[in-house]
Amino acid sequence: MTELDSTAFELLGSTGPFAELVSGFNVREPQLRMAAAVEQAIDAREQLVVEAGTGTGKTYAYLVPVLHSGKRAILSTGTRHLQDQLFHSDLPRVCEALGVQPKLALLKGRSNYLCLHRLQLTLEEGRFARRRQAAEVQAINDWSGRTRTGDVSELSDVPEDAPVWPRVTSTADNCLGSDCPSYRDCFVLKARRRAQEAEVVVVNHHLLSADMALKEEGFGELLPGAEVVVIDEAHQLPETAAQFFGLSLGSRQLQQLARDAKAEHLREAGDMQNLPDSADALDKAAADLRLAFGQGNRRLPWKDIRHKPEVESALADLRSVLEQLRTWLETAAPRGKGLEGCWHRAEQLAHKLARVCAEADGEYVQWLETYTRSFAIHLTPLNVAGIFQQQLARLPATWVFTSATLAVGQDFHHFTGQLGLHEPHTLQLESPFDFQSNSLLYVPPALPEPNSPSYTGAVMDHAEHLIEASGGRAFLLFTSHRALQAAADRLQESEYPVLVQGQMPKRELLRRFRELGNAVLLGTSSFWEGVDVRGEALSLVLIDKLPFAAPGDPVVQARIDRLREAGGNPFMEFQVPGAVITLKQGVGRLIRDAADRGVLVLCDPRLLNKPYGRVFRRSLPPMPLTRELREVEAFFAAGMTDKGEQARA
Known part of the structure; x- marks a missing residue:
């Protein structure tokens, strides 16, 4: 089947229902090509991987062929927010345009x-x-x-x-x-029943992965019946799957058991005073173990801390009080179903505690994560490719993986290798936006090396000039919380409103940023993606460094070690591709609409002075490059002139 034979191609074309019914709808050639590819994959029951640049309209590009096919489908998104948008906005609009009324369901964890x-x-x-x-x-x-x-x-x-x-x-x-x-x-x-009866179900990657790995979310009856599975924001799936194909035990699970045991005791066994005493002891033991791990929020290998005397002692106490509570709950279980449930949970947690603390085989990494008042011990697979491929083998459906960021240059092997996909069809679609005319890439000159103590200060010297040139309207992305805080301190006296990640919930920060119109927003980690600000409120995106994953992270380090042991090149095979995908996400915050104009500032000198910098540059949109601040100032001045002329007209 060629694109011209595609029904989806016709539906999204200039004479199709969307051109007539959807306000502001524009025919986009990349969208047509993606829709035709998805339709072909559905007909042939194949695996398809599509990188669709910002502005492609990938949601409609997969919804139209999926809904037109009439096949039973599961649509998985990256977040609950995207789930809600897909279910409450996009799906109803496409159904109306196509004149179809399938049973739809939204299912969350x-x-x-x-x-x-x-x-x-x-x-x-x-x-x-x-x-x-x-x-x-x-x-x-x-x-x-x-x-x-x-x-x-x-x-x-x-x-x-x-x-x-x-x-x-x-x-x-x-x-x-x-x-x-x-x-x-x-x-x-009720939500599960609606999902089981539906023809199209919207889930998220956490729920999909939990079901694949654990079969505990009540979703297992749906996947085997699906004829089409679409994974949107697919770049997030490998890490999400790794969480669920592993095992974790956290202090919150232990303390929640203690609280529930006491609550059920009040309802069903108020005369057994030893039971709440044991629950209190478990709560204290979990808190004591957190203290034994030391202060601060950290991620470190389990082997680096497990044999410290204070940790071994606190672990022994935890095992003892958990067993004591389990024994009391076993005695109390006949009193009521709530107590019986707590007894089974105590047994499961004791089993988890033993597993996450025992010596792991070479396929998993054991690591500890600590927060201010809590902790979690993890057992994470180094590679989910084999496990994921087994899941696909038992679910012979059409699988479509799509995102704006899946390829490194024009190569999909990093993504497909992470999930064990064997020779899927791939399609790379560039954004239809005019980056040549509407954007500028600025790499500041004379910056020190990124590991220099003076680096963040030098970045902020440039940032202050750039923020002045853009009139605020800026998004500053950092690769570490330390650099973020240093930048926030530096901008305290800025004439523009400064919004900093952590001041308030992400959604509220973005709302204020849009409303203010001249603000400067500082973010890291989760702010590299999921930020959609269209129009003049965002005209400058500055990225402090190439976003390499921290080598001190225990999971990252374990994967590096594994590749090195196998004779590979961890830097070029793992670290660079991962950083490219993350960088593309950050870059994607700038131009969100055909009318948007803006400057991307990449401060890291390695982009130009290291051989691997070419890999990053090949993965960026086709933006004109400059190293001259006056060209940036002229770009913004031209935008102001254009607005003035439009206002006079």
Whole structure:
């Protein structure tokens, strides 16, 4: 089948329904090519990998052939926010244009749904660290009588990161299943039933990976029946899959068990005082182990800390009190289903604790992650390719993987190798935006080497001039929190509003950035992607360094060691490709619409003075390159002149 034979090509063309029904719809040649490729993959039941540059319109490019095919489909996105957008906005619009009415369902992980039983336990317990938490629980209780879905995103009055949510939602560990007194009204159960009956189901990568790896999310009955699986934002999938194909034990799981055991004790076995005492002991033992790990937020190999005397002692205490609580819960289990569930959880956590602390084989890396008041011990596979390929082999559907950032230059091997995809069809589509006319790439001259102590200061010297030239409207991306904080300190006296990651939730920061119109936003890590600011509010994106993964990260270091042992070149085979993908994500924040204009500033001198810099440059959009600040100033001045002429006209 050629593109001209494609039905999807016709539907998205100038005479198709979208041109007539969708306001502002423009025919885009890359979108047509992608739609035709997806349609062909569906017909032939093949694997397809598509890199679709910003502005391609990839969502419609896969939705149109999927919905037109009438096949049962699963659509997986990177985040819950993108899930909501796909389900509530894009899908209904495409269905209307095509004149089809398939059964649609939105399915999230169980932690996204209110648990009526746990809400009741929390209300009965009545203990809250702050008055605000009591008010939030009451707001949740009032909402529980109104909501039809129980999706916590409906309740905007309670922040999504509020500490109260884990107390009123369930996990695979603490769910009572059919023994729950609220089973018939369970929102998770209702969502799963809708998904099982639907023809198109929208999930996210966490849920998809959890089901593949664990079969504990109630989604296993859906995947085998799917004829088409589309993975959007596919560049995120390898790392997400690694989380779920491994094993983790965290202090929050232990402390949640302690809290639930005490709550169920009050309901079902109030005379067994030894039980809450044991639960308190577990809570304290988890806190003591966190103290034994030392201060600060860290990620380090488990072998570097496991044999420290204070850690060994705290671990021994944790094992002892967990076993003690397990014994009491076994005795209490006949009193009620809640206590029985806690008993099984105690057994599972004891098993997890033994596994994550035991000597791992060479296919996994053991590592520790610490936060201010919590910790997690992880057992992570070094490579998920074999595991993922096994999953694909048992699910003979069409698989479409798409993102704006999958290739290194024109090579897809880094991505396909991570997932074990064997010779899939690949398609690379450049953005339809006019980067030659509407953008400029500036590499500042005379910067020190990135490992120099004076580097961030030198970057900010340039940044201050650039922010002045752009009139604010800037997004500064950093590769470390330390550089981010140094930049924030430097800009305290800026004449422009300065917004810093961590000041408030990401969504609120972006809302304020758009509304202010001349702000400077500083971010790192998660801000490299998922930021969509169109128009004049964002005209300058500055990136401080090429975003190589920190070699001190235990998972990164273990993968480097594995490649080196196998005779490979970890830098060129792993570190550079990973940094290229991340850089492309950051660069993609600048031009989000055909009318956008802006300057990309890449401060890292290695882009031009190292041989591997060519790999990065080949992966960037076709932006004119300059090293002259006056050319940047002229670019912004020209934009101001254009606006003035438009206003006079």
